[in-house]
Amino acid sequence: MVLTLPILASAALSAETPAVFENSFLAWLTNSIFVTAIVVGVIVWIVRSCTRKLELIPGAGQNFLEAVVEGAYGAAESILGDKMTRKAFPLLATLFIFILMSNWFGLLPGVGSIGWGVKEGFLSLKEMEVPLLRATTADLNMTFALAAVSMILWFYWTMRVTGPVGFIKELFGVKGGMSGPILLFLVPLFLFIGLLEVVSILVRPISLSFRLYGNISAGENMMGTMINIGNMFHCPHWLTAVLSVIVPIPFYFLELLVGFLQAMIFTVLVVVYLQLSTTHEEH
Amino acid sequence: MITQILSNFGVTWPHFIAQTLLFLIALYVLSRYAYAPILNILEERRKRIEEGQLNAEKIKKQLAEAELRYQEVLRKANDDAQILVEESRKNNEAFSQREMDRAVKESAAIVDRARAEIASERVRMVDEVKREMVSLVIKTTASVAGKVLTQDDQKRLTEEAQKSLAA
Numbered sequence: 001m002v003l004t005l006p007i008l009a010s011a012a013l014s015a016e017t018p019a020v021f022e023n024s025f026l027a028w029l030t031n032s033i034f035v036t037a038i039v040v041g042v043i044v045w046i047v048r049s050c051t052r053k054l055e056l057i058p059g060a061g062q063n064f065l066e067a068v069v070e071g072a073y074g075a076a077e078s079i080l081g082d083k084m085t086r087k088a089f090p091l092l093a094t095l096f097i098f099i100l101m102s103n104w105f106g107l108l109p110g111v112g113s114i115g116w117g118v119k120e121g122f123l124s125l126k127e128m129e130v131p132l133l134r135a136t137t138a139d140l141n142m143t144f145a146l147a148a149v150s151m152i153l154w155f156y157w158t159m160r161v162t163g164p165v166g167f168i169k170e171l172f173g174v175k176g177g178m179s180g181p182i183l184l185f186l187v188p189l190f191l192f193i194g195l196l197e198v199v200s201i202l203v204r205p206i207s208l209s210f211r212l213y214g215n216i217s218a219g220e221n222m223m224g225t226m227i228n229i230g231n232m233f234h235c236p237h238w239l240t241a242v243l244s245v246i247v248p249i250p251f252y253f254l255e256l257l258v259g260f261l262q263a264m265i266f267t268v269l270v271v272v273y274l275q276l277s278t279t280h281e282e283h
Numbered sequence: 284m285i286t287q288i289l290s291n292f293g294v295t296w297p298h299f300i301a302q303t304l305l306f307l308i309a310l311y312v313l314s315r316y317a318y319a320p321i322l323n324i325l326e327e328r329r330k331r332i333e334e335g336q337l338n339a340e341k342i343k344k345q346l347a348e349a350e351l352r353y354q355e356v357l358r359k360a361n362d363d364a365q366i367l368v369e370e371s372r373k374n375n376e377a378f379s380q381r382e383m384d385r386a387v388k389e390s391a392a393i394v395d396r397a398r399a400e401i402a403s404e405r406v407r408m409v410d411e412v413k414r415e416m417v418s419l420v421i422k423t424t425a426s427v428a429g430k431v432l433t434q435d436d437q438k439r440l441t442e443e444a445q446k447s448l449a450a
Binding site for chain 1 (some may be wrong): 298317
């Protein structure tokens, strides 16, 4: 337990601003915002290079992007139906692509391991204080932003489809077409259920953002632990170096899978929220 | 408490807004330059494929109709050819028959002419033999009798010889 303390201490809960920017106009530029900008830049570059010259007979890049878009559209359409998918698809696909790329970007060598800290020799740190790059989905600001945008658009689309009265009826109304004296018992019950539903809706942004943040942060911590496992057991320097390369390999594959799954879970949950509040109106 | 929790996790308005804006930029860029054009091109390709399938069906139908027309034309041509062959065969038979009849007639005429010629030649030869015989009879009689025969004798001897030759 004692051995793990330095590792846990090195994995900060939040994104950090490098000391050189702290008292300047770039104080808002944390290491995760910097990574977000890189990820957005990479997405823009890939998309522009794949779609600069769209043709009916696609090249390799266009073909890849078409496969991604078509697959995602088909999956969303099978849950949301054609009408809602046309509206929500850009958000859903962007959520998936952005979260996936952000999660996988965090696994690149150098992310979390290059930065500022207590020096120990030439180009070497005894302890990392502020990494230059931090996985953007390991920053609660980012995951909150994703959840907030998703829930604001969810509310907007729900209101467009059901209307305020329909939405309130859907939350608090008695379901099942009941009538008569039994309503005296059912109305309070469904009002209570409606309140629970309101609470669950209000909790959604928190659950969405903390789930993603927690999983990716935990993954980063685990990778850091695996890389430093030699130090934890006070192994010789050469063995520590060998272990820092070999031990994390299976965990890289695990984190690749976790990155994909978390992107999928976040997107699917937003799809399900939309489906619950809108699609019954389409039937 | 919530503020304390958020503060512990480094959530601040400037950072939250910056991250939101960056995500919205990604959302805008992908919507503008990826989803819309790609969905359009997928829709266009789907329409092209549908049109292609419809055209293929149409072509298949036209091909079947052309095949039927071809079969019909072929059948009609076969019938016409059969009729022509039949007519030709009949014409040929009639022509052959006519030629055969003509040949038979011609040969019959030739035979008749030959017979007539033979008959006339025979008559001519018989007459000539008779004349020779009469002349011979008169000469022989004159020699045997030792006198010159008168006109009446010659006439009588000629008539007698002719009678005996005719018998």
